[in-house]
Amino acid sequence: MAEPTTGDTVLARPGPLRSLASKFTLFTTVLAFGVVVSILALDFRQDGFDAGKGMLLVVMVVLAAAISHFTLRRMARPLSQLQAGITSARNGRLEPIQVSQTGDEVEFLGESFNGMIEALAASQRSLREEQGLFEKRIKDRTDQLEEAIRTAQAASQAKSEFLAGISHELRTPMNGIIGMLDIALDRQLSPDLAEYLQTAQSCAYSLLSLLNDILDLSKIEAGKMTLEKIPFDLRVLLADCIKAQQPKAGQNSVSLRAVVSPDLPSEIAGDPLRIRQIIANLVGNAVKFTEHGSVEVRVGGRFVEPRQFLLQITVQDSGTGIPADKLLYIFDKFTQADGTISRNFGGTGLGLAITRSLVELHGGEVQVESELGRGTTFTVTLKCEADAAAGAPQEKSLPATVSSTPGASGSPARILVVEDNHVNQKVVTAVLRKRGFSIELANDGQEALNKLEASAAFDLVLMDVQMPVLDGLEATRLIRKEARWDALPIIAMTAHAMNGDKERCLEAGMNGYISKPVHPSLLLSTVDEFLLQKTT
Numbered sequence: 001m002a003e004p005t006t007g008d009t010v011l012a013r014p015g016p017l018r019s020l021a022s023k024f025t026l027f028t029t030v031l032a033f034g035v036v037v038s039i040l041a042l043d044f045r046q047d048g049f050d051a052g053k054g055m056l057l058v059v060m061v062v063l064a065a066a067i068s069h070f071t072l073r074r075m076a077r078p079l080s081q082l083q084a085g086i087t088s089a090r091n092g093r094l095e096p097i098q099v100s101q102t103g104d105e106v107e108f109l110g111e112s113f114n115g116m117i118e119a120l121a122a123s124q125r126s127l128r129e130e131q132g133l134f135e136k137r138i139k140d141r142t143d144q145l146e147e148a149i150r151t152a153q154a155a156s157q158a159k160s161e162f163l164a165g166i167s168h169e170l171r172t173p174m175n176g177i178i179g180m181l182d183i184a185l186d187r188q189l190s191p192d193l194a195e196y197l198q199t200a201q202s203c204a205y206s207l208l209s210l211l212n213d214i215l216d217l218s219k220i221e222a223g224k225m226t227l228e229k230i231p232f233d234l235r236v237l238l239a240d241c242i243k244a245q246q247p248k249a250g251q252n253s254v255s256l257r258a259v260v261s262p263d264l265p266s267e268i269a270g271d272p273l274r275i276r277q278i279i280a281n282l283v284g285n286a287v288k289f290t291e292h293g294s295v296e297v298r299v300g301g302r303f304v305e306p307r308q309f310l311l312q313i314t315v316q317d318s319g320t321g322i323p324a325d326k327l328l329y330i331f332d333k334f335t336q337a338d339g340t341i342s343r344n345f346g347g348t349g350l351g352l353a354i355t356r357s358l359v360e361l362h363g364g365e366v367q368v369e370s371e372l373g374r375g376t377t378f379t380v381t382l383k384c385e386a387d388a389a390a391g392a393p394q395e396k397s398l399p400a401t402v403s404s405t406p407g408a409s410g411s412p413a414r415i416l417v418v419e420d421n422h423v424n425q426k427v428v429t430a431v432l433r434k435r436g437f438s439i440e441l442a443n444d445g446q447e448a449l450n451k452l453e454a455s456a457a458f459d460l461v462l463m464d465v466q467m468p469v470l471d472g473l474e475a476t477r478l479i480r481k482e483a484r485w486d487a488l489p490i491i492a493m494t495a496h497a498m499n500g501d502k503e504r505c506l507e508a509g510m511n512g513y514i515s516k517p518v519h520p521s522l523l524l525s526t527v528d529e530f531l532l533q534k535t536t
Contacts, residue, residue: 032064082113094121159218170211171495172421175517178204179427182520186434208517213350216277220357227361229385232272234311235260238299241279249287254295256287261300265309269385274358279313281351282378286317293318293375301381309386311364316377322370330368331356355380413459413531414438418448418475419493420467424516428462428493431520432527444468445475452479458488460530463510465494465501473508480509489530493518 088095096114181201185194219225242258249256279297286295298314322330331352359366362382370376415437419425429439440458442448444467452458461479465472472492479485491512492505502513514526 032060082110085113085117089117089120094124169495171516172424174204174208174211175495176421176423176427178208178517179424179431179520183427183430210350213354216354217350217357220354220361225357225361227271227274229269230272231267231269233266234264234268234275234299237272237276238279238297241276241283242297244280245283245287248284249295252287252290253292254287254290255293256283256295256297258297258299261298263302264300265386267386268309268311270311270362270382274361275382278355278358278380278382279315281355282313282315282380285351286315286319286376286378289376290317290319295319303386307385307387309384311382311384313380313382314377316375318375321372321374321376322368323372324370327368327370331366412436412438414440414457415527416440416442416448416451416458416461418442418445418461418467418472419464420444421464424464428518428523431523435524437527445470445472445478448475449478452485459534460527461488461490462493462527463490465492465505473504476505476508476510487534489534491526491530493523 085095094117096117178201181197181204185197185201189197216225238258238260242256245256283295283297295315295317298316299312301309301311304310356366359380359382362384364380364382366381367379368376369379415432417425417428417432417439419428419441420443425441429441432439440451440455442451445463446469448461448463449470452461463472463476472494476490479488479490489512490510491514492502492510493514493516494501494505495516501515505513512526512530514523
């Protein structure tokens with residue numbers, strides 16, 4: 001018999017003197033003995049005691065005791081078996097008991113108990129079968145879920161690889177197109193030809209903007225969009241955004257102005273690229289949908305903690321406005337307030353979707369109020385870091401750029417351009433030589449190493465990443481192994497512009513990063529920055 005577990009109620013088996021049979025036998029014997037004693041006492045009182053009669057009474061007493069004991073044993077045995085069965089069932093063993101064929105209530109009770117045991121055993125078997133089926137279903141569903149997760153991860157990886165590849169393949173020719181157009185527009189051209197090239201340049205930048213939006217949206221959806229936290233001057237950033245939108249505002253006869261609160265800290269720590277993108281998207285939309293009137297950008301905020309600044313950016317226009325029933329959908333991807341907007345104004349409906357996602361990444365929110373025919377107001381709040389003790393920015397004197405930054409020897413700086421695409425070679429060479437730099441070309445990383453070995457007089461290296469023979473990352477690692485080239489600035493100039501590409505370039509030992517298509521002014525300012533750092 002199994003031992004009872006902790007918490008079970010233990011029912012003790014009655015002892016030999018407490019059983020029902022013992023009690024009934026003792027009661028019958030005592031009763032018969034009492035009757036005999038009473039009769040004998042009566043006979044003694046009447047002086048008529050008969051020994052034969054006494055012996056007969058004794059025999060009757062013994063016989064009565066024997067009969068009662070036999071009868072109770074016949075009844076007590078099945079009860080004892082029933083008790084053992086109940087104890088066994090309580091310990092988890094559902095086994096039927098042996099039923100004595102007494103033909104009375106005791107037999108009925110035993111048969112009923114066996115029926116109950118059989119029903120419980122059948123129920124337990126059914127439960128075990130159901131549990132087995134349930135566990136099998138859970139295992140099957142778990143296997144299906146794991147397979148679905150693996151499939152989704154593989155699809156996400158394939159998507160990321162496709163986007164990285166398509167980004168590189170699109171940016172490489174875009175760099176050639178935009179670069180050649182910039183070079184051509186820098187020459188003396190007839191008005192008609194200049195207009196044609198400017199139109200082509202505008203289309204190229206629109207295509208580049210669309211490519212950037214699609215890549216940004218893909219990074220956001222994949223959860224791979226990360227934010228930097230570096231100090232920057234928001235006033236300078238805002239001025240750049242306004243300046244970039246002035247030509248479009250002039251075409252639409254729109255007054256574009258910015259108002260900055262005097263309480264705005266001199267420097268804010270955040271991601272200047274993404275905050276610039278938020279402002280540019282909102283201002284660009286406001287200018288595009290305002291055919292006449294004004295667009296005003298207001299920037300301010302307040303400190304909620306000594307180091308936490310709640311930045312508020314408001315863009316208000318007097319344009320077409322948005323119907324009230326469309327306000328809930330303008331932040332959806334590829335959605336615009338009206339089907340005619342794309343035909344009349346262009347766009348894909350990605351700008352506001354990306355803006356909201358970038359705002360949420362900053363832990364902020366964007367709100368919109370609009371009245372049809374009277375204009376729209378977007379209000380963005382962003383959580384940034386700033387020093388409450390810092391005052392307004394001081395006027396800074398920036399170093400003037402010169403036509404050619406001198407190298408270590410005082411002659412024009414020598415730059416090694418490592419690039420396998422011949423169109424990109426022409427673009428970069430034209431931009432740099434116009435500033436008076438001395439240029440040397442290498443078609444791959446191995447050729448760059450050979451040229452560095454042959455001449456240690458290079459002041460800076462512009463390094464592509466994806467090249468035959470030896471790629472830019474491995475070439476940079478090999479260069480950094482040589483102590484004589486420790487101070488040589490290496491700037492990545494690559495079409496790899498996905499999330500993490502810049503970090504991989506810096507980890508390989510590069511000093512800076514420029515993504516293609518390369519804007520001439522950005523290229524020159526970056527080169528000037530690193531050459532000035534080297535000479536100081």
